[in-house]
Each structure stands twice: as structure tokens, then as C-alpha cells.
Amino acid sequence: PAPFKSISWESLLPDFPKGPLCKYRKKASFNWKEMAVLLDGKDIIQLKNRIFSALESDPLFVHHPGEELSREKYQELTFLRCKRLFEYDFLTQQEIIENPLKIFHMVLCIGMYDWSPCIQYLLHCAVSTHLVIRHGSNTKGIRTTATFDHNTQEFIINTPDFEAAKFWIGNMGKHATHAVVYAQLYTPDGQYQGLHSFLVQIRDIKTLLPIPGVVVGDIGKKIGQNGLDNGFAMFHNVRIPKENILNIAGDVTAEGKYSSSVKDVKERFSAALGSLSSGRTVITAVSMTNLKLALSIAIRFSAVRCQFGPTDDEEIPVLEYQTQQWRLLPYLAATYALDYFCKSLFENLTEFYLGLLTKQRSQRQADIGREIHALCAASKPLTSWTAQQAAQECREACGGHGYLAMNRLGEIRNDNDPNCTYEGDNNVLLQQTSNYLMSWMHCIRVPFESPFGTINVLQDYHHILDWKFTAMSVEDCMDSSVPLAAYKWLVCYLLRESDLKLSKEKQSGRSDFEAKNNCQVYYCRSLAIAFIEQTVLQRYHDYTHDPDIPSTLQPVLKNLSALYGLWSLSKHLAVLYQGGYASGEQAGRFIQNAILELCYRLKDDAVALVDVFAPPDFILNSPIGKANGELYKNIWGEVLQGSKTLNRPSWWTEFCINRPVAGRLKSKL
Numbered sequence: 297p298a299p300f301k302s303i304s305w306e307s308l309l310p311d312f313p314k315g316p317l318c319k320y321r322k323k324a325s326f327n328w329k330e331m332a333v334l335l336d337g338k339d340i341i342q343l344k345n346r347i348f349s350a351l352e353s354d355p356l357f358v359h360h361p362g363e364e365l366s367r368e369k370y371q372e373l374t375f376l377r378c379k380r381l382f383e384y385d386f387l388t389q390q391e392i393i394e395n396p397l398k399i400f401h402m403v404l405c406i407g408m409y410d411w412s413p414c415i416q417y418l419l420h421c422a423v424s425t426h427l428v429i430r431h432g433s434n435t436k437g438i439r440t441t442a443t444f445d446h447n448t449q450e451f452i453i454n455t456p457d458f459e460a461a462k463f464w465i466g467n468m469g470k471h472a473t474h475a476v477v478y479a480q481l482y483t484p485d486g487q488y489q490g491l492h493s494f495l496v497q498i499r500d501i502k503t504l505l506p507i508p509g510v511v512v513g514d515i516g517k518k519i520g521q522n523g524l525d526n527g528f529a530m531f532h533n534v535r536i537p538k539e540n541i542l543n544i545a546g547d548v549t550a551e552g553k554y555s556s557s558v559k560d561v562k563e564r565f566s567a568a569l570g571s572l573s574s575g576r577t578v579i580t581a582v583s584m585t586n587l588k589l590a591l592s593i594a595i596r597f598s599a600v601r602c603q604f605g606p607t608d609d610e611e612i613p614v615l616e617y618q619t620q621q622w623r624l625l626p627y628l629a630a631t632y633a634l635d636y637f638c639k640s641l642f643e644n645l646t647e648f649y650l651g652l653l654t655k656q657r658s659q660r661q662a663d664i665g666r667e668i669h670a671l672c673a674a675s676k677p678l679t680s681w682t683a684q685q686a687a688q689e690c691r692e693a694c695g696g697h698g699y700l701a702m703n704r705l706g707e708i709r710n711d712n713d714p715n716c717t718y719e720g721d722n723n724v725l726l727q728q729t730s731n732y733l734m735s736w737m738h739c740i741r742v743p744f745e746s747p748f749g750t751i752n753v754l755q756d757y758h759h760i761l762d763w764k765f766t767a768m769s770v771e772d773c774m775d776s777s778v779p780l781a782a783y784k785w786l787v788c789y790l791l792r793e794s795d796l797k798l799s800k801e802k803q804s805g806r807s808d809f810e811a812k813n814n815c816q817v818y819y820c821r822s823l824a825i826a827f828i829e830q831t832v833l834q835r836y837h838d839y840t841h842d843p844d845i846p847s848t849l850q851p852v853l854k855n856l857s858a859l860y861g862l863w864s865l866s867k868h869l870a871v872l873y874q875g876g877y878a879s880g881e882q883a884g885r886f887i888q889n890a891i892l893e894l895c896y897r898l899k900d901d902a903v904a905l906v907d908v909f910a911p912p913d914f915i916l917n918s919p920i921g922k923a924n925g926e927l928y929k930n931i932w933g934e935v936l937q938g939s940k941t942l943n944r945p946s947w948w949t950e951f952c953i954n955r956p957v958a959g960r961l962k963s964k965l
């Protein structure tokens with residue numbers, strides 16, 4: 297941890313304005329500034345401050361309360377903001393080299409303001425990206441072709457029909473001039489060489505008009521992220537120079553011969569898709585950031601909003617209600633656990649990229665690639681779904697005020713939604729993780745480990761399968777070691793059951809394809825989810841129990857770890873009983889009561905816990921989520937800023953003069 301005394305907290309993290317939230321802030325068991333410094337460190341806090349204050353002082357980023365922007369205008373504004381982000385160029389190369397985690401924080405800070413310019417910016421930056429993969433989940437089935445013409449030294453790109461069109465591509469709707477297009481490569485000998493990516497110009501850079509042979513356009517309004525122009529494209533004999541093949545997986549010689557350092561077709565396919573792991577890691581963090589936004593709003597609101605009370609003339613904050621605590625505080629615990637996990641996953645990814653950059657060809661590098669793929673293929677589903685459920689819960693937890701667009705919960709929910717789909721549909725991706733786990737079954741009897749140690753739990757597979765739930769009281773369950781042990785059992789059990797189920801399906805004569813499909817629900821899918829929850833919990837448990845954590849912060853961090861573990865585990869209670877890990881009434885009851893007790897213990901810390909990660913008011917942009925807690929003043933302030941709030945409607949005569957004659961249009965037949 298940083299040496300706290302030498303840091304001027306005041307300059308880094310100014311106090312919040314006085315107001316109704318002070319009551320809870322005073323009750324907190326820890327100092328929120330000390331926690332913020334522990335979690336992020338001084339350097340990152342300074343970076344965040346730099347980005348947040350640049351956006352706040354820039355007229356281009358001014359909010360327009362009470363104003364409805366058309367989609368066209370919003371897209372234009374998003375583009376201008378994206379350009380401005382390039383002008384700010386928040387990080388130098390040197391800073392990135394010294395601490396790659398800064399890129400991660402920079403992206404999330406911008407996204408906290410609005411995901412549309414953030415994603416647009418990211419997509420423009422991602423030089424090695426996979427922008428135009430789209431065929432849907434089945435990437436192997438992409439039907440766009442790239443045929444090499446050795447006479448002209450060009451590739452010819454073709455879309456066979458409408459169904460094969462590229463669709464959904466970010467930035468392509470209105471303004472992208474170049475795209476990275478995935479296509480099936482054919483060499484002049486007619487041989488099919490598999491999926492490869494190519495840089496294709498789609499619009500003229502001076503006029504923004506399409507290049508001949510390219511049909512490109514905007515796909516229309518979406519549920520969220522409408523500042524982004526998602527587009528479609530079709531290619532009809534579009535010729536690109538030979539150099540435009542991005543030779544990640546293979547290359548073609550001038551004579552038209554195919555060459556690749558990766559001989560195995562399957563391996564080439566994995567290499568071609570390897571870059572998706574970075575996108576999935578970022579989306580894991582994007583979703584976790586949405587949790588931060590939604591919870592900052594809902595918890596501050598709940599600490600101030602009063603309803604009912606023990607007597608007729610005393611109303612209490614809704615946060616005092618057990619139900620409200622149980623609805624929100626587990627998500628708060630999840631935010632802390634996932635925040636830690638995201639940083640650790642990013643570090644894993646950095647190691648992977650370092651290996652790629654230094655052209656590592658070791659077995660370890662290959663194993664890292666597989667493990668990262670398995671991790672982010674499950675962490676994206678876990679985090680995006682958690683954020684999706686949390687955003688809805690937070691919306692409802694703020695009652696009617698949560699439904700007012702100005703309070704931003706709808707926007708958070710809608711902008712988070714595609715995290716469940718893009719860069720791989722969540723349900724499809726979970727199959728990748730369970731495939732990986734199942735692949736370890738054959739070496740269960742020999743010593744093995746994975747580079748990041750996430751599958752090392754399987755070393756004790758046989759032993760763990762004999763474990764039982766042993767806690768004897770609620771108090772016994774108040775540490776995350778209890779849910780962690782249960783998770784280890786759960787992963788081993790679901791692995792065994794999935795493997796058995798697959799064997800049975802095959803023995804009964806089903807094809808590999810059918811057998812695998814019939815093992816998903818209740819087996820492989822649950823296995824992938826349990827595995828990633830266990831991994832997140834293991835990492836967070838280890839962190840919160842580290843003796844280096846200051847004693848002033850450790851109790852609250854341990855409570856968060858225990859709550860996250862028990863609450864996540866409680867969704868698997870049926871399987872714990874079904875498989876014999878738990879038995880009798882007590883086990884379930886202890887877990888439930890421990891969850892409630894932890895919620896109760898954390899409720900006085902809840903406001904301080906969101907103060908640690910909430911962005912400044914300007915960025916959060918939610919009257920009910922403001923740091924001063926002046927709920928009603930903030931709402932009224934915003935309502936009255938609407939340009940037409942007090943106006944008579946332009947159609948007032950339709951109401952007052954052209955009155956309806958009841959039944960005038962009734963059918964006379």
C-alpha cells in the first residue's frame with residue numbers, strides 16, 4: 297500500500313459538500329480517501345482527475361439537460377467528442393509503457409461520461425482490431441471471400457449475398473474510411489486457406505463517399521449507444537493490394553502460394569481470433585464500470601429518500617430496510633470483487649501481449665493464450681449480466697425517480713445491454729470456457745497447473761469431491777473462505793457431472809455435435825459460471841486477506857468478500873444439496889442469514905463505499921446521484937432547466953378547441 301501520510305489527500309480527493317449524506321458518511325467504519333488510495337494508488341487517481349476535469353471544462357462535453365438530440369445530431373456530437381479525445385491524447389507512450397493499466401483507467405473514465413464517444417474512440421484506436429468479423433457467433437462460417445489474383449498482386453473481396461453482409465460494425469454506419477475485414481482466403485490454385493483479416497478501404501477519405509464496389513450504410517436506431525454509427529457493408533469485386541492482408545495467421549507469396557508459421561488449421565483459427573480476448577477483457581471492465589455508476593446513484597438515493605417509519609411522524613431512509621439492503625448491497629460487494637478481478641485480468645492480458653510482442657513461441661505462451669481466452673469468455677458474461685441485473689435493480693430501487701431519464705439509470709442499462717452480445721454472445725462464449733475446463737479431465741490424475749493458476753483447484757479434484765459444508769453457525773459463515781470452499785467443490789462436481797453427461801450422450805449414439813449441445817443447460821453452462829465466480833472470489837479473497845492490507849480497511853473489505861461469495865453461492869444452493877455438499881435445513885439457513893447479517897453490517901459503510909469509486913457529479917450526471925445528497929433540490933434544478941417545462945404545448949388548440957365528438961368514427965355497419 298502507498299505511504300498514506302506523505303500523500304495530500306485534500307489535493308487528490310477533495311471533501312464532499314455538506315448535506316443529507318453526511319449522516320451516513322459519519323457512520324462509516326473507514327476513511328473513504330484511504331480506501332481510494334489503497335485501491336487505485338495516487339498515480340491513477342491523478343490520471344482520473346486529469347481526465348474528468350478536462351471533460352468538465354470543455355464546452356464540447358457540456359450536458360444538455362431537458363434537450364432531446366436527434367440521432368443525427370447525437371452521432372455528430374459523438375464524432376466531435378471522439379476527435380477531441382484524440383486531441384487530448386491523455387497518455388504518453390512512456391506513461392503507457394511504464395504502467396499499461398493506465399490505458400484501462402483512461403477508457404473507463406471516458407466511458408463513465410458516455411460510452412458512445414468512448415467506444416468510437418476505442419474502435420478508431422484499435423489498429424489490430426477485428427472490426428468487421430460479423431457473420432454472427434459462428435465465425436468459422438463467415439462467407440465473405442478474399443481471392444488472390446497473382447497477375448495484379450491483389451486480393452478480390454466479395455460478399456456472396458445479402459445474408460452474408462457485414463452488419464453491426466461500429467463506426468461504419470457513417471464515417472469509417474477503412475475496415476479490418478475478416479474473410480475466407482482462397483489462393484489461385486483454388487485452395488481454401490481459412491479465415492484471415494484484410495485492411496479494406498470502404499470510403500473515399502476526401503469525400504466520405506463509398507469506394508466503387510462497396511455498399512455501405514447505417515443500420516438504424518438501437519436500444520442504446522446511439523451516438524455510435526453502426527453500419528453494414530457488402531463488397532462486390534473490391535480489389536485491395538497484396539500488402540493489405542494482416543498476416544497474423546498466414547501470408548501469400550507473390551506467386552500465390554500460401555505460407556504460415558502455424559501449420560495446424562485449428563491453431564490458425566485460434567490465432568486469428570486471439571485479438572478478441574482483449575475486447576472481452578475490456579468489456580468485462582466496461583460492465584463493472586456500469587455497476588459503479590448504477591450503484592453510486594441508487595445507494596446515494598437510498599440513503600436520503602425516506603419512506604414510512606416506526607411512527608407516523610418519523611420516516612426513515614429506504615436504505616434502512618432489509619429488503620433494500622439485500623437488493624443493493626450484494627451488487628456493491630460484487631463491484632468491489634469484480635473491480636479487483638478486472639485489474640488482475642488486465643495484468644494477465646498484458647503478460648500475454650508482452651509475449652506476442654516479443655514473439656514468444658513457448659508452450660507457456662500458448663497456454664497463457666488458452667487460459668486468457670477461457671477466463672474472459674466467462675468473465676464477460678458474468679460481469680455484463682451482473683451489471684444488467686444491477687442496473688434494473690437500481691432503477692427499481694430508486695422508485696419513480698429511477699425511471700426519470702435525467703437520472704441516467706435507463707441510459708446505463710441500455711448502454712450496458714450490448715455487452716451481453718458483442719464480442720461474442722454470452723451463452724455462446726460460456727461454451728468456450730467449459731470446453732477448456734473439460735479438456736483438463738484427461739490429465740486429472742497427473743500433476744498439472746495453468747500459467748495463472750486458475751485451474752489448479754482441479755489438482756485436488758478427487759479429494760475436493762468428498763468435501764462437505766461444515767459451518768456450524770451463521771458466524772462461522774462470515775468469512776469468504778466458506779463460500780470459496782463450496783465453490784471449489786461446485787466446480788469439481790459440475791465438471792464431473794458434465795463429463796459424465798457427455799459420455800452418456802455419446803454412448804447413446806448421439807453425434808459429437810448433438811452430444812455437446814445436450815450437455816449445456818444445468819451442466820457445462822453452470823460449470824463455466826461456477827468456475828468464473830470461483831476465480832473472481834479466490835482472487836478477491838486472497839487480496840482482502842493479505843496481511844499488508846491496512847487494519848483500518850481490512851474489516852470492511854473482508855465483509856465485502858464474504859458477502860460477494862455467499863450471495864453468488866446462494867444461487868447454486870439447489871446444486872449444493874443435489875450433489876450432497878450440503879444437507880439438512882441449517883446449511884441453507886446459515887448462508888441466508890449470513891447474507892442478511894453482512895448486508896446489515898455494510899449498510900452504514902455503503903455511502904462511503906460508493907464515494908470511493910463514484911466519478912464527479914458532472915461525469916455521473918444524475919441529479920439523484922449527486923454527492924451533496926440534496927435529492928429534491930437537484931431534481932427540481934434539473935426539471936426547471938428544461939426549455940419547455942412550463943410552456944403550454946404547441947398543440948394546445950387540439951385539446952381546448954378541436955374537441956373530440958365521442959363516437960363520431962364508430963362503424964355504422
Ligand SMILES: CCCCCCC/C=C/C(=O)SCCNC(=O)CCNC(=O)[C@H](O)C(C)(C)COP(=O)(O)OP(=O)(O)OC[C@H]1O[C@@H](n2cnc3c(N)ncnc32)[C@H](O)[C@@H]1OP(=O)(O)O
Nearest residue numbers: 429433434435436566569570572573578579669718719720
Ligand atoms: C468498450 C469495449 C469495446 C466494445 C466493442 C464493440 C464492438 C464490437 C465488436 C464485435 O462484436 S466484433 C465480432 C465479435 N464476434 C465474435 O466474438 C464471434 C463469437 N464467435 C467466436 O469467437 C468463435 O466463433 C467461437 C464461438 C469462439 C468458436 O467457435 P467454433 O466452434 O467454430 O470453434 P472452436 O472449435 O470452439 O474453437 C477452435 C479453437 O480455437 C480456440 N479459440 C477460439 N477463440 C479463441 C480466442 N479468442 N483465443 C484463443 N483461442 C481461441 C478454441 O479454444 C479452440 O481451441 P481448442 O479447444 O481446439 O484448443
Ligand SMILES: Cc1cc2nc3c(=O)[nH]c(=O)nc-3n(C[C@H](O)[C@H](O)[C@H](O)COP(=O)(O)OP(=O)(O)OC[C@H]3O[C@@H](n4cnc5c(N)ncnc54)[C@H](O)[C@@H]3O)c2cc1C
Nearest residue numbers: 427428429430432433464465466714717718719720721723
Ligand atoms: C451494439 C453492437 C455492436 C456491434 N459491433 C460489431 C462490430 O463492430 N464488429 C462486428 O464484427 N460485430 C459487431 N457486432 C456483432 C456482434 O459481434 C454479434 O451480434 C455477436 O457476436 C452475436 O452474434 P449474432 O448477433 O449473430 O447472434 P446469433 O449468433 O444469431 O445468436 C442468436 C441467439 O442464438 C444463440 N446461439 C447461437 N449459437 C448458439 C449455440 N451454438 N448454442 C446455443 N445457443 C446459440 C445465442 O446465444 C443468441 O441468443 C455488434 C453487435 C452489437 C449489438
